[in-house]
Amino acid sequence: MVPEALIIAAREAAQKAYAPYSKFCVGAAVMDEAGTIYTGCNVENVSYGLTVCAERIALFNALSQGVRRFTALALCAPERVTPCGACRQVIAEFCDADLPIALTTPKGEETQVVRFGDLFPNPFDAAAL
Numbered sequence: 001m002v003p004e005a006l007i008i009a010a011r012e013a014a015q016k017a018y019a020p021y022s023k024f025c026v027g028a029a030v031m032d033e034a035g036t037i038y039t040g041c042n043v044e045n046v047s048y049g050l051t052v053c054a055e056r057i058a059l060f061n062a063l064s065q066g067v068r069r070f071t072a073l074a075l076c077a078p079e080r081v082t083p084c085g086a087c088r089q090v091i092a093e094f095c096d097a098d099l100p101i102a103l104t105t106p107k108g109e110e111t112q113v114v115r116f117g118d119l120f121p122n123p124f125d126a127a128a129l
Contacts (some may be wrong), residue, residue: 001014002072002102002113007030010074013039013054020044021029027076028054033069038062055087059094073116074102079121080110082119091116092123 006029014027019042023073026042040057055075062070073091075083082101083091091099095119 002100006030007072007102009037009039010076014076017041018043026054028058029074030058030070032067032070053087055083072100075103088120
């Protein structure tokens with residue numbers, strides 16, 4: 001289950017995106033075990049490789065506050081999208097396969113909740129080192 005407040009927070013975060021090149025504004029919100037919400041938005045750079053996705057910024061925001069466990073994630077974009085591969089690997093570092101992820105749009109059309117493990121069934125694992 002993804003709380004409606006988390007979905008709303010992701011929509012609000014998308015409005016703060018810095019996306020002058022793609023015009024594709026993305027917002028993300030993660031919730032910790034205490035119910036605290038941390039948000040992030042995509043931040044583009046003219047050197048595209050330096051662009052950072054909303055999901056990673058939301059997670060890094062929480063991680064910088066000492067949070068290490070998450071219960072849900074919401075992602076808002078102009079069209080329903082899933083996290084990129086880099087974001088999936090970062091999510092895998094801190095979240096269980098059962099993490100619910102709400103995929104939504106600014107107006108909420110076609111909001112879908114998916115299980116993280118279904119999006120990324122075989123993440124790179126530190127145990128493989």
